[in-house]
Amino acid sequence: VAERRIVAQVAVALPLDRSLDFEVPGKLADAIAVGCRVSVAVQGRSVFGIVIALASQTTHPGPLEPVLSVDDGPRFSPEALRFALHVAQEDLSPTGLFVNRLLPRRTRTAPGPSKVITPAVAVVDAFGALETLARRAPRQAELLRLILGLPEPCTEPQLRRRLGRSIRDPLRRLIEKGLVRETAANPETATPPPRAGGEPKEAEAVLLFAQTRWDRYVEAVRGALLAGRTALVLAPEILAAEELHARIDAAVPGGATLYHSGLPEAERGWVWEATRAGAVRVIVGTRSALFLPIPGEVCAIVDEEQDRSYKQDEMLPHYNARNVALERYPDILMGSAAPSIETFHVARNGGIRLEQPDEQREEPPVRIIDLAAEPGPLSETLVAAIERTLAADRRALLGVNRRGRFRATICKRCGNPLSCPRCGLNLTYDVRSAQLVCPTCGYAERQLVCPHCGSRALRFVGSGGDRLTGEIEARFPGVRVARIDASRLRTVSGAREVAALVRTAPVLVATSILAKGPPLPGLGLVAAIDTDTLLARPDFRAAERTYQFLRGLIGRLGPDGQAIIQTHHPDHAAIRAAADADYKRFYAMEIAEREALSYPPFSHLARLSARREDIERVLGVLKSMPIDVLGPTAQQGTSRMLLKAPSKEALREAVRAAQAAVRRLEIDFDPERL
DNA sequence: CGTAGATTAATT
């Protein structure tokens, strides 16, 4: 009797839009499962992939390559895999690279989900030991006290996070002394914490429209735990996630687990497997945490619901974590002090319950400076305000909107600006491609060298933040000016350094990255330096972004703070509404305009870019579809256009048709960047 | 009719 054949459908880590079939050899039949990472041979090379299904036959005509090995590291649960595939398919994106990127790689050094730390002695018996340790080994004493106080077994990374430093050595000594036990608890056999019981909680979508939200989140997390659910808390960026995690971790029994792309891979892998085993009850993280394999019911919380960072638009697939979370989890609490027009519109029409607590918060005074009367970027009023703030031993936060590229490149040695050999205009530095580019004709230069003197010391000028930092340092000698930008936030160490600076530096210069979150300690002044660059963006959400940026900035003020808004349009409705903290008025105007011009939420958009030579073909295909095409606008070899349709389905049909007609096409549904 | 270099199609 021949053994039943097993065929694995594998999403390989290649940019393919479908899975490939592989033969499962008999000796791997027991180990393989849907969601596993496997190694397979594609064109003679070994490639990783995720098993998306197991079948007994294949439609592939030729012979199948065998599965080479099955990884026993982190894996998807079937549900989590289905969800990730769904998100990629919604975007018409290939799935293989995505699911392989989501799943942390197995790491050899893993302390593993398998090692759990528990006290080896009863609390009463440990007092003596604690006393002796306190004198000669304070770190061991501190660690032992922490372990004794925990309600549940806990792991080394968790303890390390609690104490904020490595605990490798003290932990080893405690184990040697027999005070603490490290047991190898297999997550498969570990008893998951009780999930049933408590009051059953009705699932509903809620929009929390409030300045102060963290206490409400803590309450929601506690409620979720009581109802036997896992709480998943999302923040828009690593820095915000770290701060929110610290708050929630301290406030809920059992603490919270942090998950974001800045964590070391080993730790992500550990969290992933602990989550899948049901051992993690509260997760705080960024959008990648959305794909953790959480078993059972989930209560989702999305802070700063309106934040653009929830939209992934650099990498494929494009998705908005807020929208996807809303779609996946019926029990969801979204929070914002200045909600997106789209979400508020849904709340207005009863699709989401609006929760707007009475907040006894005195609005800080806001001064609008007309830059026509007082030139910037440092108006005299602002300089005086900074002076007073520093004199009162308080701090200032200056919000800038450095958008796009630098304006010019200057050689530090000879002082000559670098110009385009084709059209003579200034070359700018493009951060993404790490090249000098000409914004007019598209000329690109890979060598970062001055053509006059050959110096490699170039200075990229014109970025709002850098220029401003220089001017403040010149104006206030000796004052420490901290420049905070997104590039430093991609790693944990970077984010923690930044977090420390944000709490202490006398003057902060930052983009929208700091224009969110609760009040900062000691902050007496916030100022929007160049509000107009935000307002002038060619984006139907420009006014909304301006309002949200200004309110986010003002929201960071402590009591008795003041705000300054510099602008050439002192009477602009969005600016006035932000200064008056009148969201309702702003919303009423904005929603009327969206409806009149048929922009979201009254339509659906997609941004499409194609090569210049393909554009006619694309337009030809789109002509017959029931959609509006705005554009195209040409820029640097590619042409972009905006597609507008009354329904998402019409839009997807049109994009599918265009995709079939032209090979290289870039698509972004529901674009946040226009 | 040859090359180097760009473009494209295919992957089990």
Next chain:
DNA sequence: ATTAATCTACGT
């Protein structure tokens, strides 16, 4: 992603 096959510009 990587590779092999196919096209393109420019040389003889």
